[in-house]
Amino acid sequence: xxxxILWLLTQDIADGFRxxxxxxxxxxVFSLIFDVIDTRKWLSGDRKIA
Numbered sequence: 392x393x394x395x396i397l398w399l400l401t402q403d404i405a406d407g408f409r410x411x412x413x414x415x416x417x418x419x420v421f422s423l424i425f426d427v428i429d430t431r432k433w434l435s436g437d438r439k440i441a
Contacts, residue, residue: 393419 396416400409 393416396412396419400412
């Protein structure tokens with residue numbers, strides 16, 4: 392998904408759509424950061440439900 396968003400941002404698109412994609416990119420990156428944190432906890436043995 393990140394690759395598609397980044398590719399679309401390089402294209403000639405409307406400003407509103409570009410803004411939408413930037414917001415979507417920010418949300419995806421934010422979500423991935425939490426996924427990495429949770430994965431590291433899980434792999435280290437902390438398997439409690441958040």
